Amino acid sequence: MRNKTLRLGRYVVVTLMVLLSLIPFYALLYLSLNTPSSSFFDGNILLPDFHFVNYVNAWKISKIGNAILNSLIITIGSVAIIVLFASAAGYSIARFNSRFNRIIFQLLLLCMMIPAIIITVPLYTLMKSIGGINTHWAMILLTAATALPLSVFLYASFIKQLPREVEESAIMDGCTYFTAFWRITFHFVKPVTAAVVILSGLGIWNNYGQAVFFLQSQTMHTVPLAISIFFQKYGAQWNLMAAAAVIGLAPAVLAFLIFQKYFIKGITAGALKG
Known part of the structure; x- marks a missing residue:
C-alpha cells in the first residue's frame, strides 16, 4: 500500500511539473490566436478566438520567412560540420589513448568552461579582417567551432562504451581505422548523434548573442534577431508578437520531435557513463 502511495505521489509531482512547464507555451499559443482587441483573460480562458490571421500578418510584417531561411542555412x-568533425575527433580520443589525445581532450573540456561572450571582441576583429561580417559561411564556422567541444566530449564518452570488436573485425579484413569508423562504428553512434544534433542545433538556432554582432544587415538576420526587432516595433500588439514567436519556434520543435527518441539514450549513454 505504501509503495502504491509513493508511486502515485511521484506521478502527481511529475504531472504538476509538466503542466507548469507547458503553461508559458500555452499562454504563447493562446495569445497568438486571440483577436487584437482581446486580452489574455477575455472570454473563455481555455479556448482562444482562433484568429489565424495573426500568423499571416506576423509573417508579412516581421519578414520572418527570410530569417527562418538564414537560420536554417x-x-x-554548422550541425553538418559538428557531426563530421566531432565524431571523428571523439573516435580518435576514445580509441587511441595517446598523451597528445589526452591533452587535446583536456583543452576541449577547458573550452567548455569559457563563456562565448568573453571572446566576442577578438572574434569581431577577426571576422571583420577576413570579410566574415554579414555572411553565412563565417557564422557557420563560428557557431560550429563554439559547439565542437561539448560534441566531441559526448562522442568520445559514448564510443568508449562500445566494444572494440565492432571495428577490429573490419580492420582485420583490410579496412583502415578511418574506413572502419565511417562504415561500421558510425552506425552505432546514432543516439549520441541525435543528442548532438538537438543540443547544438537548438543552441545555434537560438543564438542571439553572437548573431547580433556578426549579422548586422537586416537581410542576414536570423530568427532571434528578427523577433527581437519585431518586438521593439510592435511591442503593444501581443497577438502579433506571440504569432511571430510561435512561427520562429515551430522548426525547432519539429526537429526535436524527429530526434527525441534517440536524445535521452544518447545523453545517458554518452555523458553520464563517460
Missing part, C-alpha cells in the same frame, strides 16, 4: 551547415 546556418544551423544545418
Whole structure:
C-alpha cells in the first residue's frame, strides 16, 4: 500500500511539473490566436478566438520567412560540420589513448568552461579582417567551432562504451581505422548523434548573442534577431508578437520531435557513463 502511495505521489509531482512547464507555451499559443482587441483573460480562458490571421500578418510584417531561411542555412551547415568533425575527433580520443589525445581532450573540456561572450571582441576583429561580417559561411564556422567541444566530449564518452570488436573485425579484413569508423562504428553512434544534433542545433538556432554582432544587415538576420526587432516595433500588439514567436519556434520543435527518441539514450549513454 505504501509503495502504491509513493508511486502515485511521484506521478502527481511529475504531472504538476509538466503542466507548469507547458503553461508559458500555452499562454504563447493562446495569445497568438486571440483577436487584437482581446486580452489574455477575455472570454473563455481555455479556448482562444482562433484568429489565424495573426500568423499571416506576423509573417508579412516581421519578414520572418527570410530569417527562418538564414537560420536554417546556418544551423544545418554548422550541425553538418559538428557531426563530421566531432565524431571523428571523439573516435580518435576514445580509441587511441595517446598523451597528445589526452591533452587535446583536456583543452576541449577547458573550452567548455569559457563563456562565448568573453571572446566576442577578438572574434569581431577577426571576422571583420577576413570579410566574415554579414555572411553565412563565417557564422557557420563560428557557431560550429563554439559547439565542437561539448560534441566531441559526448562522442568520445559514448564510443568508449562500445566494444572494440565492432571495428577490429573490419580492420582485420583490410579496412583502415578511418574506413572502419565511417562504415561500421558510425552506425552505432546514432543516439549520441541525435543528442548532438538537438543540443547544438537548438543552441545555434537560438543564438542571439553572437548573431547580433556578426549579422548586422537586416537581410542576414536570423530568427532571434528578427523577433527581437519585431518586438521593439510592435511591442503593444501581443497577438502579433506571440504569432511571430510561435512561427520562429515551430522548426525547432519539429526537429526535436524527429530526434527525441534517440536524445535521452544518447545523453545517458554518452555523458553520464563517460
